[in-house]
Amino acid sequence: MSDKAVRSSVGEPRFRDTLRGLPHRVWIISLGNLILQVGTFLPVFIVLYLTRSGYSAGSAGLVLGASGLGRVLGNVIGGYLTDSIGRRPAILLSVVTTSGLTASVPFLGPLPLVVVVVGLIGVVSQIYRPAMAAVLVDCVAPGQRLAAFGVLRFAQNVGAALGGVLGGVVSSISYRGLFLVEAAVLLVFGAIVAVLLRDTPGEGAGSDEAAEPAVAEPAVGYRQVLADRTLVRFLLMTVFSMFVYIQTSVGLPLHVTAVGLSERDFGLLMGLNGLLVVLLELPLISVVARYRPEYVLAAGNLFTCAGLALTGFADGMGLLVATVLVWTLGEMVSSSIVQAHLVSLTPPGLVGRYQGLYGAAYTVGTGAGPVVGGAVYASSPGALWILVAVLGLLSVQLSLGLRRPAATAAVAE
Incomplete structure (x- = not known):
């Protein structure tokens, strides 16, 4: 057996073992993300909802544009909040606010109001993403990062696939129900974070990352x-x-x-x-x-x-x-x-x-x-x-x- 093979078999754990050794927070946040993806309908069905509600294709495009711009800003704002107020507060702020705004969509009337609200949803719905990634980074060793992000993406893919099917079923019954279900799923994800991630490293859990916000001095901006x-x-x-x-x-x-x-x-x-x-x-x-x-x-x-x-x-x-x-x-x-x-x-x-x-x-x-x-x-x-x-x-x-x-x-x- 070559030296390289010996090092691989002795010094590097098998990927299966790496998966088994992942901290419970990785599985918690991945399960929460799966649930979230299953119930995320607005970006996929908003155009169909608007056109069936009597808005023109041009109006639907305007709403999509506002949502897209909001999503870009939301990631930037989410990155700042993750480093400043902490991972868990950023996630909770994102999902609770998104839930309330999403539930209001079926009750909106004038197009300008729809544009504003959907644009705001685009912003707040993305704040949790950098925070969720930071949770994984906080709780795993460098050698576990690939596995941790792999599990997160696997959960996202499965959730998105299931969500497309579920969304099609729910939308055939009621578009109002579609957005209310999404709002409820967001709150479920928030509850998982609030209850199971109370001691997230980086927020006073006693790890080396607990001082992380202090490392990023206020003067360090984008x-x-x-x-x-x-x-x-x-x-x-x-x-x-x-x-x-x-x-x-x-x-x-x-x-x-x-x-x-x-x-x-x-x-x-x-x-x-x-x-x-x-x-x-x-x-x-x-x-x-x-x-x-x-x-x-x-x-x-x-x-x-x-x-x-x-x-x-x-x-x-x-x-x-x-x-x-x-x-x-x-x-x-x-x-x-x-x-x-x-x-x-x-x-x-x-x-x-x-x-x-x-x-x-x-x-x-x-x-x-x-x-x-x-x-x-x-x-x-x-x-x-x-x-x-x-x-x-x-x-x-x-x-x-x-x-x-x-x-x-x-x-x-």
Whole structure:
């Protein structure tokens, strides 16, 4: 047996053992996130609700725009609150406020009021995200981060899949009931956090992270944080890669229709993607954990870029299935490591701000992708796939530079 194999078998725990050794807070927050995703309907069904309530498609687009802008701001605000008031208070503020605003949506009348309220929901609904990521960072060792974020994302994927089915059933009965159910689910998630995360590290639990808010001095704001060139590189990579990935819901369905396939065929392709992610992403983490994270991110972005760019050449179901396999592999590889790697690039006391900016960049990419992608496709379908290839390769190049100098990385760990 080689020295490398001996080190791997003796010094590095198996991924299964790492999962078993995760603190209970990881499972609590992941279960809560699963429940939350099952009951999150507003972003998916708001357009259908508005158009069926008599609003025009243009009005629905205005509401969506307000929601998207709010989501970007919400991540930034959430990052600040996570580092300043603490993880648990930030989560509770987010879910309780979102619950109340969501419950009011079916009772709103004038369009300006709908725009304002849905925009506010976009803001407050994102505040919990950096805080939830920070909870995981607080309670796990560096070697457990990949597993912790993997479990969180697995719960999110399962919850989102179940939520789509449940939302369709509830909306067929009552749209008012749809938003009231979401408000109730948010309160359930808040209760889980309030009762089971009372002693969250970073809020006086007696861990080394208990002093974290004091480390991030008040003078350290987003202007200083954005002076970090590695972070800016990470954020640009996120915007480009998410612009590319979101074409699975814009360019791909348009192409499926253009080559003569049906909505059912598109549904089967997306179902294949969802099945692969749920079954394979978590086990894949044990493989990618062996390699340098910047290389893993680059490989994931490359597969995603290649799979989607090749969509433009796929004129039948068989070829489209092949492209789905490629970009799904890229999605699983990059998503399994992206947030955990960002933690390794984060100075002490700034986990919330860094995760908040990541969430904002993610939202910008997924928000701009449908607007720009749809416009480019309408002008020239081929131009969209060229744009996907260019931005995808840029995200690969940016990924390769995401590494701290050795001394700085040691401090961050």
